[in-house]
Amino acid sequence: MQDRPRNPWARASGTVETAPADEPVKPADPSAPAQDTLQGAFVGRGRPLFWLALRTGGLTVLTLGFYRFWMKTRLRRWYWSSIRIGGVPLEYVGDPLEKLLGFLFAVVILAFYIGVVNLLLMFASFALLQGNVAAYLLSFVGVIPLWFYAQYRARRYVLARTRWRGLRFGLEPGAWGYAARALGHWLLTLLSLGLLWPRMTFKLEQYRTDRTFFGDRRLHQGGGWTMLFPALKWIALALLLGLVATGALGSGAGGLSFLLFLLAGILMLYGLAYYRVETLVRLTATKTLDGVGLRLAASPRKVLRIHLVGYLLSGLGIALPASVLGALFVFVQSAETLADMGLDSLPWAGLDRWVLVLLGVALYFSIFLIWSALTHALITMPLTRHYAQGLQLTGSGGLAAIRQRPRDEHIEAEGFAEALDVGASL
Amino acid sequence: MTGFETRAIHFDGQSAEPRDIRLQLDPARRSLTGPGVNWPLDEVREVPDQGGADLLILRRADDAVQRLILPDRSLAAQLPRRTAPVPAVQRRQIWIWAAAAVASVALIVFVLVPKMADQLAVFIPPEGERALGEVTLSQIRSALDESGTQSVGFCTAPAGLAALQRMEARLAAAMPEGQPLSVHVLDHKMVNAFALPGGYVVFFRGLIDEAGSPEEVAAVFAHEIGHVVSRDPTRHALRSAGSIGVLGLVFGDFAGGALVLFLAERLIDAQYSQSAEAAADAFAADLLLAAGLPPDALAEMFERFRRLGGDDEGIMAHFMAHPRLGDRIAAARTATPPDFAATPLLNDDEWRALKAICG
Ligand SMILES: [Zn+2]
Numbered sequence: 001m002q003d004r005p006r007n008p009w010a011r012a013s014g015t016v017e018t019a020p021a022d023e024p025v026k027p028a029d030p031s032a033p034a035q036d037t038l039q040g041a042f043v044g045r046g047r048p049l050f051w052l053a054l055r056t057g058g059l060t061v062l063t064l065g066f067y068r069f070w071m072k073t074r075l076r077r078w079y080w081s082s083i084r085i086g087g088v089p090l091e092y093v094g095d096p097l098e099k100l101l102g103f104l105f106a107v108v109i110l111a112f113y114i115g116v117v118n119l120l121l122m123f124a125s126f127a128l129l130q131g132n133v134a135a136y137l138l139s140f141v142g143v144i145p146l147w148f149y150a151q152y153r154a155r156r157y158v159l160a161r162t163r164w165r166g167l168r169f170g171l172e173p174g175a176w177g178y179a180a181r182a183l184g185h186w187l188l189t190l191l192s193l194g195l196l197w198p199r200m201t202f203k204l205e206q207y208r209t210d211r212t213f214f215g216d217r218r219l220h221q222g223g224g225w226t227m228l229f230p231a232l233k234w235i236a237l238a239l240l241l242g243l244v245a246t247g248a249l250g251s252g253a254g255g256l257s258f259l260l261f262l263l264a265g266i267l268m269l270y271g272l273a274y275y276r277v278e279t280l281v282r283l284t285a286t287k288t289l290d291g292v293g294l295r296l297a298a299s300p301r302k303v304l305r306i307h308l309v310g311y312l313l314s315g316l317g318i319a320l321p322a323s324v325l326g327a328l329f330v331f332v333q334s335a336e337t338l339a340d341m342g343l344d345s346l347p348w349a350g351l352d353r354w355v356l357v358l359l360g361v362a363l364y365f366s367i368f369l370i371w372s373a374l375t376h377a378l379i380t381m382p383l384t385r386h387y388a389q390g391l392q393l394t395g396s397g398g399l400a401a402i403r404q405r406p407r408d409e410h411i412e413a414e415g416f417a418e419a420l421d422v423g424a425s426l
Numbered sequence: 427m428t429g430f431e432t433r434a435i436h437f438d439g440q441s442a443e444p445r446d447i448r449l450q451l452d453p454a455r456r457s458l459t460g461p462g463v464n465w466p467l468d469e470v471r472e473v474p475d476q477g478g479a480d481l482l483i484l485r486r487a488d489d490a491v492q493r494l495i496l497p498d499r500s501l502a503a504q505l506p507r508r509t510a511p512v513p514a515v516q517r518r519q520i521w522i523w524a525a526a527a528v529a530s531v532a533l534i535v536f537v538l539v540p541k542m543a544d545q546l547a548v549f550i551p552p553e554g555e556r557a558l559g560e561v562t563l564s565q566i567r568s569a570l571d572e573s574g575t576q577s578v579g580f581c582t583a584p585a586g587l588a589a590l591q592r593m594e595a596r597l598a599a600a601m602p603e604g605q606p607l608s609v610h611v612l613d614h615k616m617v618n619a620f621a622l623p624g625g626y627v628v629f630f631r632g633l634i635d636e637a638g639s640p641e642e643v644a645a646v647f648a649h650e651i652g653h654v655v656s657r658d659p660t661r662h663a664l665r666s667a668g669s670i671g672v673l674g675l676v677f678g679d680f681a682g683g684a685l686v687l688f689l690a691e692r693l694i695d696a697q698y699s700q701s702a703e704a705a706a707d708a709f710a711a712d713l714l715l716a717a718g719l720p721p722d723a724l725a726e727m728f729e730r731f732r733r734l735g736g737d738d739e740g741i742m743a744h745f746m747a748h749p750r751l752g753d754r755i756a757a758a759r760t761a762t763p764p765d766f767a768a769t770p771l772l773n774d775d776e777w778r779a780l781k782a783i784c785g
Contacts, residue, residue: 007481007497008435008444044477052475074475082477088435088444088495089483091473101520104527111527111672115534116542119668123546126554165444166437166493215442402442404491 006043008087040391042384043089044082046377052078053373061365069099075376080162083388086396094161099414102157106415117142146416148179152208154417159212160408168405172211181207198228198279205283214289215402223286231278234271238264273304284391291398297390303383310379317374318367325363328356430504432496436463439491449494451504458484463494472508487512531672539668540661547660552606556624558663563622567612581611581631586783589776593644596771597651600716605655609647613784617734619646621653623660631784636730640772640780641723645758648713649724652706707754711761718769725758 056071073096080092121138152175159169185200202225209221245260277300284296393399430451435444449460451467458465465486473483473493482496487510502508550558567577594609606625617632627650629643637643653659711721732755772780 006478008495009433009446009497042477043480049477077473077475078477080477081473081475081483084478089476089478089481091483091493093490097517097520101523104520104523107527108523108530111531111534112538115539115668115672119539119542119546119664122668123550123664126558127550128554163491165442166439166491167442168491399442404440407490 006041006084006087036394036396038086038393038396040388040393041084041087042082042388043084044078044381044385046381049075049078049381050373050377053376054369057369057372061369066100069096069103072096073099076158079381079384083384085164085391085393088165091163092158092161093163094158102415104415110416145179145183148182149175150414150416152178154414155208156408157414164214165399166404167215167402168407170213170405170408171208172213174207174211178204178207198232199225201225201279202228202283209283209287213405216405217290217402220288221283221286222288223282227282227286228279231275231282232271234267234274236271238267238271241267270300270304273307274300276300277303280387289398290402291395293394295392295394296387297392298387302386306379306382306386310375310382313378314371314374318371321363321367321370325360325367328360328363331356430501432498432501434460434497435495436460437491437493437495438462439489439493449496451501458494465494467505468507470505470508471510471512472502472505474509485512535669535672539672540665543661543664543668546664547657550623550660552624555657555660556606558660559622559624559626562659562663563610563626563628566622566628579613581613581784583779583783583785585776585779586611586781589640589772589780590783592776593640593647593771593780596717596719597644597648597713600713601651605651607651607654611783617731619650621650621659623657623663625654626659627651627654634781634783636734638726638730639723640777641719641768642727642730643780644717644719644771645710645714645721645724645727648710648717648719649706651713652709653702655709656702656705658702658706704754704757707757708761711758715761715763715766719771720766720768721761722759725755728755728758 053071053075056067056074059067060071073092073094076092076094080090083090121142125138152171156171156173156175159171162169182204185196185203188196189200202223206221209219212219241260241264245257245264248257248260277298281296281298284294287294432449434447434449436447436449437444445462447460447463449458449463452459456467458467458470465484469487469489471485471487473485476483480498482499482502484494484496484505486492487507564577590609590611594607598605598607607627608625609627609629611629611631611634614630615632615635616630617636619627619629619633621627627647629646633646634643637646707724710724714721714723
């Protein structure tokens with residue numbers, strides 16, 4: 001059992017203060033941690049997070065979406081400050097007004113693109129092809145490079161607003177290069193039927209890592225893309241099983257084939273979690289920062305379990321308001337049908353239609369809010385905790401020489417990502 | 427207030443090296459002091475939204491990078507401005523960009539997109555226009571269905587369709603060649619009719635139910651043909667293609683945004699301009715005259731709408747929304763010359779068949 005210091009004094013004073021044991025984390029290295037190894041910990045709790053997410057989400061709805069910049073900032077502050085490395089918390093210093101500004105900036109640029117381009121595409125696709133499928137397809141394809149661009153820019157902003165031990169992180173400019181590479185790698189991955197997926201995973205991570213700074217020092221991504229190949233093994237097995245199942249179906253063994261398909265499906269789910277976690281572990285272990293090393297211990301089974309249990313419980317959490325909404329809907333429908341048939345002398349005929357509509361809208365939004373708050377507390381938080389607790393910094397003596405980096409003004413913040421809705425990430 | 431002393435970790439914001447120090451609250455000088463630390467009490471703020479409730483993390487309002495980490499929160503009560511806001515950077519810039527964003531969206535939605543749509547509507551070939559109308563019609567049909575699972579059906583009683591075609595032929599005979607028309611009745615109680623790109627004219631069952639004579643239906647028909655001929659629906663469809671994406675962009679798609687987007691879409695979708703309506707009325711009056719039908723049937727239909735107005739959400743929005751309905755009624759009345767002799771449109775059997783088109 002390894003100690004996870006919850007505050008910066010635990011190490012200095014030699015006292016070992018153990019985090020409340022959620023469950024033992026296997027050390028990445030079986031040998032005892034060296035003196036200069038810093039251990040990650042996570043101190044946040046689900047309940048306060050649930051209320052924070054619910055409260056800020058409610059304000060977002062009440063302000064017609066404008067509070068979302070504050071909501072995002074406050075949630076990030078909470079998550080960042082819950083992650084402690086060697087007892088010292090991370091800090092998120094992003095500013096909501098700055099996010100609003102970035103969003104406005106993105107609107108100025110994108111409104112033109114989206115308005116004019118969509119109009120022209122709609123015209124062209126109806127004039128030339130007599131249908132709007134081409135327009136949707138083209139405007140979707142046109143947004144893909146922007147999407148990768150926005151992703152990189154958002155990462156740059158978040159890193160520029162993240163601090164640890166008082167020093168800023170940073171990411172060098174390079175969003176268009178990233179977008180071009182991402183497009184190329186996706187094309188190769190599709191053409192190779194997924195065989196070059198690990199190559200894409202590695203190369204894109206390398207592009208980002210090699211441009212990442214902590215203070216004035218640059219991170220380095222070591223290793224090579226072939227080291228990620230083993231991460232595909234469960235997916236390969238699932239595909240193989242699917243092939244066998246198809247064979248069984250062909251030869252008439254319906255029951256057996258169904259069983260095999262089911263098994264292949266479950267294995268595929270595990271395989272995807274395994275790929276995600278295993279590549280993350282391997283990529284983290286080969287990152288270095290000027291002599292400081294990183295290690296991550298994470299379990300694919302635990303990650304999969306968090307997702308399954310989290311979604312199940314969140315689903316149960318919204319089941320009650322959702323069924324009330326469903327009942328209300330059926331009630332309004334049947335009241336209308338009866339009114340149509342002239343049977344409006346029934347007791348609820350006098351009920352104001354607007355009351356029902358308002359009730360429906362309120363219920364609809366509360367389902368939204370409860371769902372988002374529950375998934376924060378039951379999925380995002382446990383996942384973050386799992387990764388944070390598995391993180392180690394080795395050779396931390398090298399940190400002493402690191403100095404501050406200048407502030408990255410980054411006027412557009414993550415406006416493009418916000419406007420294009422890049423991922424539902426934090 | 428007595429002196430207060432605690433352990434603290436100081437990060438100077440210049441290096442990653444933590445300094446384990448003794449920190450004192452100096453009541454006389456109103457400051458936090460320690461080796462290398464001298465923070466005026468009024469400048470001390472707590473870093474908010476902490477996930478762990480154990481530590482107290484402090485910053486200076488006038489210094490972005492220095493931090494003090496205290497092992498417990500006992501000092502918190504003695505910091506007078508602990509939760510005061512830290513002045514954010516560049517507030518003026520926010521207003522400038524907000525104005526720029528509003529201006530640019532307004533420019534695009536209200537000027538650029540309509541201008542382009544007006545230009546492009548002229549160039550779209552007939553097949554393209556028909557395809558646009560077809561797609562829009564199927565969208566409207568599924569949007570109108572209240573259960574949300576299927577589309578509102580067409581009314582297809584053969585005798586009713588025959589009567590409708592007779593009406594169409596009578597109006598078409600008075601029109602220049604080459605304008606294809608395609609008329610439908612939707613099985614829905616709304617009192618409404620609309621035109622779509624590519625010559626689609628669509629009546630709702632509610633309108634046929636309410637109409638007092640075949641001439642009133644023909645008058646609405648002629649008005650909608652007026653929109654078709656001047657390509658109002660095509661312009662309109664192209665406009666909304668450009669504008670809706672932009673508004674979706676502005677409001678994002680979180681719950682609150684979805685609601686605003688829905689309302690904004692309604693707003694854009696509402697009406698043609700006043701002049702487009704007047705032009706369609708004038709066109710209808712001429713067409714009815716040329717077809718030997720009384721133009722004041724349009725006035726009668728308008729009056730019927732006015733009487734129905736208010737108690738039903740299904741009232742023909744694009745007729746009712748215009749404040750000068752009275753003027754339009756008067757205009758339609760004066761469009762009938764004093765010596766005008768109408769030729770009957772449908773006989774009683776045909777009129778009954780049209781009324782029963784939805785079965
Ligand atoms: Zn009209």
